[in-house]
Amino acid sequence: MAQDFPTTSRPGEVKLEATTEEKPPVVRRGLPQVFRLRLVYSSHDILNPPVLFTPSRGATPMGRDVRSGIPLPRDGRASRLHATLHADALGRLRVVDEQSRNGTYVNGQRVDEALLEDGDVLSIGDSYLVVRAEPEHQADAPVPSLLGDAPSMRALRAAIHRVGPTAVTVLLLAESGCGKEVVARAVHDASRRRGPFIAVNCSAIPEGLAESQLFGHLANAFSGAVARPGLFRAADGGTLFLDEVGDLPQAVQPKLLRVLQDRMVLPVGATVPVACDVRIVAATNRDLTADIAAHRFRGDLFARLSEFPLGIAALRERREDILLLLEHALGAPRPRISPALAEALLLHPWPFNVRELFALAAQLRIRGGEAEVLDLELVADRLEPPSSAAPAASRPTTAPDRRLPSDRVASSEEEARREAEEREPPPDRAQLEELLRAHRGVVADIARAMRRSRKQIYRWIAHHNLDVQRFRS
Structure with missing residues (x-):
């Protein structure tokens, strides 16, 4: 259902005028940045693309019946x-909050007044x-396979557009489940190489x-061996995606380094190397610098693989893209x-991205069946309540964050509260029906209201x- 939002010269953006007198601009160092808000959901509708608001200095009203803002x-x-x-x-x-009927919420917590940080989820009504x-001016590029309006995704698409046509080796740094193979394939598509895209999990x-498996072998190179070209030669003229390259056996690492340097492979049992024109895209969710310090990964191989590192933001760092x-x-x-x-999805920590x-x-699709509206009760067992899922401020991703939400240990106070809730007897049916009527079925x-x-x-x-x-009629 279409929303009645103002149209602007830039798709999806509303420029809000200042309501106070103009003051001299503040001089900032580094890349200029601005705070913007993306309206991603309103009154049962996912907004695609989100409506973009750029507040100016002064007071900006928000509400159902405001003439500006x-x-x-x-x-x-x-x-x-x-x-x-x-x-x-x-x-x-x-x-x-202007004494609203239903309150103003930041990251699932009701506030009277709050300073907003990067990545916060602001809730006004529904x-x-x-x-x-x-950044004030964010570059972007057409990469159809990479969806999202978040600044990190715009920067990623722009970087792929720049590096794709080159021959440099790309190293993707991301947590598990972020779509590293999708990004690797996008790099291959942008390269316009005519050979195949081949992915291997190291x-x-x-x-x-x-x-x-990587470099191939000759017939009779070992007992019963039949000649095989190996993955590098199978990807000749195209792209070889080395996923989880940090798990590559140490004995193979110097041989991979030699192939990257010489663009030639030496099959097992051969004495003469074979030329191979392959673009390498590697990926890892490991901290390779720590592995280098612990002598589990070669520093010279890392330097060769990371000619152009690309960070892929975790899903919790691009909440405007979730819906x-x-x-x-x-x-x-x-x-x-x-x-x-919508609220539960936006506030969930998404440890598996x-x-x-x-x-x-x-x-949701299976449990919801033919329902016109999908509700939280269908997946409540998989989503944490907002009180324990408030997002931390997002930051640009240059290397994977090792402190995954799934590794965090809940405080003893929170665990005690949850255990007490589970032991608490339910209200009787009449009381619960009265609550549902009073709140129009909004759980x-x-x-x-009940602090549960x-x-x-x-x-x-x-x-x-x-x-x-x-109760929702």
């Missing part, structure tokens, strides 16, 4: 004047905006067969999603076998 005309849960944004001389944003500090190659990717993964026909599900999102989309509002997690509320609903949709 950030209008949310179709959001029935937003107050007429819900909140205001205040930008200081450095462009930093502060949100102030509308969600992602705050981003980004961690899956048995150590004793690594040399033979767009979900919509893509759900396929057609595309059902709408409830505000509670895009791969986890695609798996969750498949579960997130019930959870906030949404998982707990859903457990109560399941205990009494109640249909939430019946």
